[in-house]
Amino acid sequence: MSTAARTTNKMSGKVDEDLYVGVDVGSGSVRAALVDGRGRAIHTHTHTITIANPQQDYYEQDSEEIWQAVCVCVKAVTKEVEDKSKIRGIGFDATCSLVVVAPDFTPVSVSPSTGEDRFNIIMWMDHRASGEADFINSHPHKVLSFVGGKVSPEMQTPKLLWLKKHMTSTWVKAGHFFDLPDYLTFKATGSTSRSLCSLTCKWTYLSEQVGTGDESQSEGWDEEFFRLIGLEDLAEENWVRIGQEVRAPGERCGGLTHTAAHMMGLCTHTPVAASFIDAHAGCLALAAAGLTDGQVLTGRLGLICGTSTCHMALSPGPIEVPGVWGPYGGAVLPSTYLAEGGISASGALVDHIIRGHPCGGGGGGSDGNIYKRLEECLEEEARREKLSSPSLLTRHLHVYPDFHGNRSPLADSHMTGMVCGLNLDLSERSLALTYLATLQALAGWRC
Template identity: 25%
Template sequence: MPLHDLLLGLDVGTTNIKCLALDSEGKIIVQADERTPLSRPKPGWTDFDPEPIWLAVCRTIRAAVAKVELPDSIKGIAVSGVAESLFPVDKAGHSLGPAIAWFDLRTTAEFAWIRDRIGYDRLFQISGLNPDPMFGLCKLLWSKNHQPELFQKAACWLHMADYIAYRLCNIPATDPSLACRTLAYNLAERAWETELLTEVGVDADVLPPILRSGTLLGPVTPAVAKETNLPATCQVCVGAHDQLSGVFAVSGLAKEVVTDSLGTSATILAIAEKPVFSRALPDHGLAQGAVWIDEPLFYLTGGLFTAGAAIEWFQQQCGGKADFATLTEEAAGADHAIPIFLPHLVRSLTPFPDAQAAAAFVGLRSTTTRGAMFRAVLEGIAFEERAIVEAMETVAGQPRPKEMITIGIPMQNRLLAQIKADVYGLPLKISPVREAVALGVALMAGIGTGVYANGSAAAAAVRQEEISLEPRPDQAKALEARYQVYRDLFLQLQPINHRLHR
């Protein structure tokens, strides 16, 4: 891109709204953030109210633009956001009401009705998803049942990222990575499943066109330019689901790479060339979806609910006054009486979904130290993630990856990363990217505005040198034996945990 051209990436998440500017050398030059406003109208309910969200987005964009030396150099913007939350908009483009948060399960009755009417197997064969009340179609039916006047007025329903892009340029659109989180997207055909929608009483016309991420939509409206201080020439482009945006930024959606994202939870994601319509997939806690940047692709994902949360739990409950660095140092020196830790502090997901699974230390000795226990926590996270990767191979037929890229591990925490490399038996790279989601959609804006020829060129432009770790043969051999014990322990403790939860 010309020397002064800038691209904006906007990430509207559950907790924070983030906006960054990317320069001609692929460097993040400014960023701004603000808390995402949430509304809780009733106990157990959570909404995203459109106007508070929009005003917070405008403030965040203005804050980022204010830090830019030449605001007129901002060439384009794209948006990522959470899935499964749909905003209703009328024919005139006015917001009609809030979006139900993705984790709000008030739609349980609607889900049961869809499941009974359509059938679990048919829903899975259409969407490739394990049907659940959180998906978008259930929220549309909740509105139809509880807000009939609003439902009749709604001309379009838009995911968070699509809604913000619509507010920016007045053009409705979505991409496959968001569309596939509705239950109404035909994964094999890569299109809305109109027959299903008709059967449940939803007009297919209320869902937006499905376009490739990075497709140019149009310039911001004059009102938006005034409200955000964006230049009137700034072009809005189609974004993507936050998870896929982040993976694109760090791996370019490379097929031979598995991405390991560590936060409170952990998500393992692999790119696939075709969907899998075997019930073994949801039975093993694996999910799938679609993404389209350079070519139509699919992805597989599995997760651990308590990864970073298990580390934090141990530090708070067992670490005394020791900080993370001290615990890590102690764990690095632990070489005997190391127990096995099962990290299921909040149920298990992949490869054995079990709402009654529980965490456990097994093999404690009088000589077991705090460092040995903390090392067991780190190993337990790595063991569970290896089990996820193996499930992708055995259940979904995914080829063994050539390497893994991890994001979310602090660059200085080499121990956890090295344990993962040893457990996986694969080269592991630690990505230095910190705002991967916003960076990913900034690249999509670059594709749409012609700054980058395609997704491969965009990802290459921001590729940073990673720390690369190779598995150590001696450690890998020892951990292999411990991993096999770990796998046996889960199955052997499962009936005991079920008895404890009666």
């Protein structure tokens, strides 16, 4: 496991107020923060994690590596807190990746190329189940109206169907299928409860708040839908492998077990909150940012950017938009509905563009920051061409950014990207221009 990438510490002197720990598991790293009761970050720590990409569209991770990284980060941010009882709670968010474990909670392989049990996570960005998503979408059902009309291969039902069809031994061995955020609360508490956030947004679980009139649905799994798509065995098992107990995000789901507390350096029974998907935690933070008395959370659009970009908005009532995921009732806050669009590869696309160019692998500049080097190149080119803005440099170069399919509003995972205006130039200038055109494409992309 790689060494920590970043640590910050703003703690000074004795701490007399209540403290809290937040853990965020992104695609490539784990981050933890120690915060006070007013939400001010006192200490942060970051640790990188492995992404395996054995073949095109396959992205896998190791749940034990991630858990170890979580414990390292939590221990690092709390090590200077003398009285650990001051830490009143811990919360987790993580990517909506699929974790597969045996009945005894040991890892079960999702990797057909290696068969290694170590790799037991199908990452959110894995598109191996595109065919299964197409199959599900070819069977119209009212459940699909709550995901914009189509499931995505980034959701869990297509991935479950893929495992059942293509890795039968894994399907048989599996005792539990977790969303990664729920796996973390399980490791922390021993509870197999699931968060309404993950189940509603990625597993086609229906919240009690979803739907009106003839389309109204009571909370729970829709057995008819699972039988229709070929996952009837999950229903026949009374949903034990995908979740029987569901909690609202932020609700207490248990306390730290002795083992988890020891690994983190915290007190046993420290309260643990039901989890969020990482982007959805960001949605809550952005929706509340800068609010004054009398303002409401709804009606604001938040863009949560990382490997992908999620466009999220909360509304007081359900709004169905074709090609936009949702409406998800209670997935972020009670009595609100979430609509979610986005771009499947944004930060990942920028990385791809840079890595794929001959000038992209060596870093550079006074501090080795390739982004600074490219920006300096663009400024210099704009001055040389006497342009009012570097943005005009790409007037003959255009990027269509759906390199990893279209998440919204077309909801087509088979879409591909394009760069228009290329020539034989392989200089640093050509990389800088393509980098700029990529940023412009992402910034101007529709929700």
